[in-house]
Amino acid sequence: MLMKLHDLTTLSTETPGGEAAKVRGLYLTEEMNVREVVVDMNGLLDLRAIAMPAAAFGTPDVEAGTWPVDITTEAIKGCEPVRQEPESALEKVKDMVFSPLPETRGTLRSGEAYKGLSLDLNEGPVGRVLDIVVDTDTMMVPFVVVETGSWLPDRQVLLPTAKINSINWDDGKGKVDATQEEISAAPDVFENDQITTTGSGTLLTYYGIGA
Known part of the structure; x- marks a missing residue:
């Protein structure tokens, strides 16, 4: 779950x-x-x-x-x-x-420490981490919920943690291996503010993870 x-x-x-x-x-x-x-x-x-x-x-x-x-x-x-x-x-x-x-x-x-992290791409910002998503069957964290900035206003996106290359805790920033185009075109897998197993699989496939 x-x-x-x-x-x-x-x-x-x-x-x-x-x-x-x-x-x-x-x-x-x-x-x-x-x-x-x-x-x-x-x-x-x-x-x-x-x-x-x-x-x-x-x-x-x-x-x-x-x-x-x-x-x-x-x-x-x-x-x-x-x-x-x-x-x-x-x-x-x-x-x-x-x-x-x-x-x-x-x-x-x-x-809780992950909330508020600023995620960046080589081409610019992704946004701020609002929450982490836990798979309670495996006790892994496969996704973070990100509030995008001005480049993609009024959006919350689900980003696979496998796409986060590194985190610098001193400055509260993380580097993401993706593009703004990829993130903006990613499928919306939220259903009533919840993430289903099917939806998460679709998103991982989209990003080429586990394929």
């Missing part, structure tokens, strides 16, 4: 003990594979946001608003908190509700 990061963070999951936990974010490898899913424990473990292994998560149930996870209580207790434990209960609540996740965890980078 293909889902935007924004939509994944509206889901909740349930621990083996029956406690509800809200999905907070993701941490990715340099190759843009999801390694960890961050969840707010909502009272369990003193409100900590912890990083669970992405491999433990199944296929989201969008209608129910849940993301099943197969993990033991003991394994949850061994999951690392994503930031230092606040000193007071009030600080814990503020931290959980208002504070963004740290941009990096070791060699991993938060999925």
Whole structure:
């Protein structure tokens, strides 16, 4: 299933003990594979946001608003908190509700960090990354959603991450191996703001990926 990061963070999951936990974010490898899913424990473990292994998560149930996870209580207790434990209960609540996740965890980078990246071609700009798209079956990120600039106004396009050659995190820019003509003529694969497997396959074929 293909889902935007924004939509994944509206889901909740349930621990083996029956406690509800809200999905907070993701941490990715340099190759843009999801390694960890961050969840707010909502009272369990003193409100900590912890990083669970992405491999433990199944296929989201969008209608129910849940993301099943197969993990033991003991394994949850061994999951690392994503930031230092606040000193007071009030600080814990503020931290959980208002504070963004740290941009990096070791060699991993938060999925939120990709939002706002400026993507450029040799001939000019592509636009700004609005969101990333996760394949929850493979835990890979095959696409980013890009808001194009003045060269293609009022458009959001889906760009394969395989076309992003490099990212310079110091200046928040990425280089794209495509042309403005290719991007402007790419098929629109959004259906009710969602991306279907068929549509994503059509787009990858259009860009010559996996052919």
